[in-house]
Amino acid sequence: MPKSIAPLMAVLILTLAGCTSLPTIVPDLAPHRGPAVQLQGASGPLSAEQSKAILDRLASRGQNTDIFARHLALEEAIVGSPLTTGNHVVLLQDGPATYEAMLAAILGARDHINMETYIFEDDEVGQRFAQALIDKQQQGVQVNLIRDSVGTIGTPTAFFQRLSDSGIRILEFNPINPLVRRKEWELNQRDHRKLLIVDGRTAFLGGINISSVYSGSSTGKRSRPRPDGSVAWRDTDLQLQGPVVAEFQKLFLATWETQKGEPLAAKDYFPRLENAGRLVVRAIGSSPDEPYSLIYATLLSAIGSAEISVQLTNAYFVPDPQLLAALEAAAGRGVDVKLILPSQTDSWLVFHAGRRYYGQLLRAGIKIYERRGAILHSKTALVDGVWATVGSTNLDWRSFLHNYELNAVVLGTEFGSQVQAMFKKDLAESDAITLEQWERRPLHLRLQELFARAWEYWL
Numbered sequence: 466m467p468k469s470i471a472p473l474m475a476v477l478i479l480t481l482a483g484c485t486s487l488p489t490i491v492p493d494l495a496p497h498r499g500p501a502v503q504l505q506g507a508s509g510p511l512s513a514e515q516s517k518a519i520l521d522r523l524a525s526r527g528q529n530t531d532i533f534a535r536h537l538a539l540e541e542a543i544v545g546s547p548l549t550t551g552n553h554v555v556l557l558q559d560g561p562a563t564y565e566a567m568l569a570a571i572l573g574a575r576d577h578i579n580m581e582t583y584i585f586e587d588d589e590v591g592q593r594f595a596q597a598l599i600d601k602q603q604q605g606v607q608v609n610l611i612r613d614s615v616g617t618i619g620t621p622t623a624f625f626q627r628l629s630d631s632g633i634r635i636l637e638f639n640p641i642n643p644l645v646r647r648k649e650w651e652l653n654q655r656d657h658r659k660l661l662i663v664d665g666r667t668a669f670l671g672g673i674n675i676s677s678v679y680s681g682s683s684t685g686k687r688s689r690p691r692p693d694g695s696v697a698w699r700d701t702d703l704q705l706q707g708p709v710v711a712e713f714q715k716l717f718l719a720t721w722e723t724q725k726g727e728p729l730a731a732k733d734y735f736p737r738l739e740n741a742g743r744l745v746v747r748a749i750g751s752s753p754d755e756p757y758s759l760i761y762a763t764l765l766s767a768i769g770s771a772e773i774s775v776q777l778t779n780a781y782f783v784p785d786p787q788l789l790a791a792l793e794a795a796a797g798r799g800v801d802v803k804l805i806l807p808s809q810t811d812s813w814l815v816f817h818a819g820r821r822y823y824g825q826l827l828r829a830g831i832k833i834y835e836r837r838g839a840i841l842h843s844k845t846a847l848v849d850g851v852w853a854t855v856g857s858t859n860l861d862w863r864s865f866l867h868n869y870e871l872n873a874v875v876l877g878t879e880f881g882s883q884v885q886a887m888f889k890k891d892l893a894e895s896d897a898i899t900l901e902q903w904e905r906r907p908l909h910l911r912l913q914e915l916f917a918r919a920w921e922y923w924l
Contacts (some may be wrong), residue, residue, distance in 0.1 A: 479519070490865050491762040492543065494769055502537045507708050507740050519550055519745065523877040527851040528534070529771050533831060533911065536770035536852070540763045540874075544749050552707030553742030554875055556847040556855075556883045560679025563702040564590065570663040570704075571597045577607045577732040579717045581660040583616035583857075584674035587624040594675050595624065599631040607730045608633040611720060613656040616674070636726040637868075646727055654753050657857050657868040659702075660717060665736045668713045670871055671702030671855055672844050673778070696809070699839040701778075701887070703855050703873055707741035712748035713871070720869065723754075744763045745876040751858070752869045760858045760872045761865050765791050767848045771800045776847045776888045778805040781859035788860060789822065796830040805891050808835035815861060827900040834895035844872075844889075847886060851877055851883045874879040 504516040511519070520585070522605055524533050530753045541548065547837060552730040557563040571594075578601060585591055602608045610628065614637050617625075629635050638656040640646055661669040673679055681697035705713075714734055721729065751758040768791040775795055782790070782804070823833055843861075847853045856872025858864045875881075 470845055480673055485696055488772045490757045490785065491765055492757060494539065494762070494766050502541055502548060503544045504745065505549045505708060505740050510547070511550070515807075521894070522886065523745065523851065527878045527881070528849055530772045530851065532767065532770045532849045532852055536766050539766050540747070540820040543762045543766065544759050546712050546748050546750075548745055548747050548876075549708040549712065550745050551740030551742065552633040552705060552709050552744045552746045554744050554746065554873075554880055555704040556880070556887065557669075557702040557704055558887060559700060560673055560681070560698065561804050562701075563669070563671070563673050564593075564679070566704050568593065568597055570661070570667050570669070571601060572664045574606045576664045576666075576736075577730075577734065579660075579662040579714070579734075581611040581656065581658050581717055581720065583655070583657050584676050585610075585617050585620060585624075586674075586676040586829065587620050588677040590677045591620070591624070591675050591681065591789070595628060598633060600685055602632045605778050607732050609636075609721070609729055610634065611636045611638055611656060611717070611724070611726075613638045615652075615655050616657075617638075623864050634727065634729065636721060636724055638720075638724055646906070648723075651753075653867050655863075655868050656720065657864065658716075658720075658750070658871040659857050660713060660871055662710065662717060662872060665695060665711060665714055665734050666706060666738065666920065668705045669702055670705075670713065670857070670873060672700045672842050672857055673702050677806050678840075681840045693825055694761055697839050699836060699841045699843055699891070701843040701845050701855055703732065703875075705746065705873065707744075707746070707874070708738050709746040709748055711735055711738060716748065716750040716871065719750075745792045749854075749856075749872045749874060750870070751864075753867055756863045758858075758870070760870055761788075761829065762853075763874065764846060764858075767852050767854075768795055771795050771848045772798075773849045774801045774803070776803050776805075776842070776885075777845050777860070778845045778888060778891060779860045780807060780810070780842045780844060781815045781861045781864075782806050783815055783861035784819070784822055785862065785865065789825065792826065793829040802831045802832065803834065803892070805834045805836055805841070805888070805889075805895055807841040808837050808896065809840060811840060817910075819861070820910070823903050824900070827898070827903060833898040834892060835898060836891060836895045838894060845887070847881060847884045847888060852887060853881050855884075 487504055501513050504511045520533055598608045625635055639651050639654055679698050749760050751760045844858055845855050854872050854874045858870040858872055864870055
C-alpha cells in the first residue's frame with residue numbers, strides 16, 4: 466500500500482470497525498400457519514390435492530426429515546414465485562461441460578436468446594460465444610444481452626460494438642459512466658446473475674461467467690496448473706427445461722425493463738411449455754430494490770428447518786450475524802454442518818474476512834474444509850439431502866445487500882443425491898481445518914483477518 470494513503474486507510478478502518486451494528490436483512494423467519502403449498506405445472510396451478518401428493522412423494526423418498534412441512538410454506542411466503550413441477554435439471558460441473566451445453570443450445574436456437582452475465586471477457590471463450598451469438602443473430606434469431614458495467618470493465622468497447630453492429634440488443638447494467646445512465650446512478654448495485662435462456666424453453670444458471678479462466682477441469686488429471694501457472698476454477702451450473710424456465714424468463718425481462726432497456730423485438734418469449742421431467746423447482750431472484758435478499762432469507766429458513774445435515778459450498782464466505790446464528794443453532798441441535806470454502810481465491814479481502822469467523826464456527830461444532838488445487842467459485846447448498854440450491858449467490862454482504870442474484874431451488878432426493886455426490890467429490894479434494902490447528906495460525910494471518918474484517922460490508 467502506498468505510504469501516502471496509509472493514514473487515510475487507517476482512519477477508514479477505525480471508522481468502519483467502530484460501527485456498532487449491521488442491518489437486519491431478512492424478515493421474521495419464525496414458522497407461521499398458512500395455506501398449504503400449491504405447485505404449478507405446465508398447464509397452470511395444480512389443485513391442493515395434487516400438490517400435496519407430489520410433496521408427499523418427495524418426502525417419502527427422502528430422509529426422515531420434516532423440512533418440507535416446516536420450510537416450504539414460509540419459503541413461498543418469502544419469495545412469491547411458484548414451486549413448479551414437471552422440470553428436467555442437469556447438474557453441470559466446471560466450465561468445459563457448461564460451455565459445451567450452452568453452445569449446443571445456442572446452436573439450436575430458433576426464435577430468441579436472452580443472456581445475462583456479470584463477466585464477458587474478450588478471450589478465447591468470449592470470442593467463441595460472441596461468434597455463436599452473432600451467427601444466430603444473422604440467421605434471424607434475436608439475441609438480447611445484459612452485461613454488468615463493472616464486471617465487463619476490462620472488456621474492450623469494440624468487442625461489444627461488434628455484437629451490437631450485428632443486431633444484438635445490448636444493455637449495460639448500471640453504467641459506471643454517470644453521463645450515460647438511464648436511471649438513478651447506483652454504482653454499488655451490480656448484476657451478478659449468470660443466465661442464458663434459449664427460445665424460452667431451456668435455461669442455464671449458476672456461478673460461471675464467460676471467461677477462459679473456466680476453460681479447464683478442476684478435478685482429476687486435467688486439474689494440473691495451466692502453462693501460465695494458473696489453476697482451474699471449480700464452479701457449478703444448472704441446465705433446466707420445463708415450466709420453471711418461464712419464471713427465469715420473467716426475471717430477465719423484468720431486469721431489462723427496470724434498467725430501461727430499449728424495447729425488445731417481438732418474439733415468442735413465453736412459448737407453451739410441456740412437462741420435461743419430474744423435478745420440483747423454484748426460481749428465486751434477488752435485488753437490492755427489495756427490503757431483503759429473497760435468496761438469503763429462504764436459505765436461512767432452510768437451515769433453520771434442517772434436522773439431519775447442512776452442506777454448503779461457497780466461493781466468498783463472509784457471514785453476517787444471522788447466518789452465523791443459524792449455522793450454530795443447527796449444529797447445536799445435532800445437525801451435521803459442513804462447509805467447503807476456498808484455500809486460494811481471487812479476492813484477498815473476502816478470503817481473509819471470512820476466515821476471521823473460523824474459530825467461532827469450529828467451536829460451535831461446524832466442520833470446515835478448504836478446497837485445494839483450484840479456485841473455488843461454486844455456490845451450492847444441500848439441506849437434509851432433499852433441499853438443494855445452485856446459483857450465483859455468495860454468502861457475503863455484497864450478495865446479500867448490493868447485487869442482483871439468481872438461484873434455483875430443487876427438491877427431492879433424485880437431484881439431492883447428485884449434489885451429495887458432487888459435495889463428496891469436492892470433500893475428497895479438500896483439507897479439514899481443525900480448531901487446534903486454527904488457533905495456532907501465525908500472527909500475520911490474524912492481522913490480515915483484522916484488516917479485511919473492517920471492509921466486509923462493502924466487499
